[in-house]
Amino acid sequence: xxxxxxxxxxxAKNLRPAWHRALSALVGATGARALIEKMIGLEPIQWLRxxxxxxxxxxxxxxxAEDLDVLEISGDEWRDARPWxxxxxxxxxxxxxxxxxxEERFDLxxxxxxxxxxxxxxxxxxxxxxxxxxxxRFLISTPFLVRVHEFPIDCTRWTEDGLRHFLGEAGFxxxxxxxGSWGNRxxxxxxxxxxxxxRSRLHSLRNExxxxxxxxxxxxxxxxxxxxxxxxR
Numbered sequence: 491x492x493x494x495x496x497x498x499x500x501x502a503k504n505l506r507p508a509w510h511r512a513l514s515a516l517v518g519a520t521g522a523r524a525l526i527e528k529m530i531g532l533e534p535i536q537w538l539r540x541x542x543x544x545x546x547x548x549x550x551x552x553x554x555a556e557d558l559d560v561l562e563i564s565g566d567e568w569r570d571a572r573p574w575x576x577x578x579x580x581x582x583x584x585x586x587x588x589x590x591x592x593e594e595r596f597d598l599x600x601x602x603x604x605x606x607x608x609x610x611x612x613x614x615x616x617x618x619x620x621x622x623x624x625x626x627r628f629l630i631s632t633p634f635l636v637r638v639h640e641f642p643i644d645c646t647r648w649t650e651d652g653l654r655h656f657l658g659e660a661g662f663x664x665x666x667x668x669x670g671s672w673g674n675r676x677x678x679x680x681x682x683x684x685x686x687x688x689r690s691r692l693h694s695l696r697n698e699x700x701x702x703x704x705x706x707x708x709x710x711x712x713x714x715x716x717x718x719x720x721x722x723r
Contacts, residue, residue, distance in 0.1 A: 561594075607643055
C-alpha cells in the first residue's frame with residue numbers, strides 16, 4: 491500500500507464511529523478480513539485514483555525515460571514508474587515551490603495531488619516553468635469533487651478547462667497542454683466520509699464527465715526556435 495493510500499485509510503478510520511471501529515477490530519482479530527478483502531477484490535489504491543494512475547502511466551510510457559532528469563514535488567509516487575535517468579524528490583517544508591525555484595533544471599517535473607494545497611499556485615507554476623529545460627514537461631494532478639483535506643491547508647480546485655488555462659497563465663503554450671479527468675456519482679458519494687479503497691468486484695470505473703473527482707494535465711515548455719537561438723548568439 492502506498493503512502494497516500496495509507497494516509498487515506500488512517501483518516502477514514504478516525505472518522506468512523508466507535509461501534510464501526512470495534513467491529514473492524516473484531517473482523518481483523520478473527521482473520522476474516524483477508525478473506526473478505528479477497529472476495530471483494532480490494533486493491534492497494536484509492537477508487538478515485540485508478541483511472542488517473544492508468545492514464546498518467548500511459549503518458550509516461552511514451553517518454554524517453556532513460557534520458558530524463560525528473561523532479562517530483564512532495565512525493566515519490568512515480569519514482570519507479572519508468573527507468574528514469576535521475577529522479578529527485580523535493581518535499582515541503584524544506585522545499586517550498588511557492589517560494590523560489592531550485593537551481594537545477596529538469597526534463598520532467600511531477601506534482602501529484604500537491605497544487606490544491608498551495609496558497610500561491612500561480613507563483614508555484616511559474617517556478618515550475620523556470621525549472622524546466624526547453625521542451626521539458628510538467629505533469630500535474632489535482633482533486634475536484636472531493637471534500638476539503640488540509641495537509642496542512644486546502645485551497646484550490648480546477649476542472650479540465652480550468653487547469654488548462656491555469657497552466658496557460660503560467661506560461662505554458664495552450665496547444666501543448668493535454669488534460670484528463672475521471673469520476674462518477676457513486677465514487678463521489680463513497681468518498682464523503684473516507685478515502686475509499688478500490689474494490690474491483692464492487693466499484694464501477696465508468697466515467698461521468700460532469701462529476702470529475704480527479705483532474706490531471708501534462709504541459710510542455712516551448713523550445714526556442716532556431717531563429718531565436720541564432721539571433722541570441
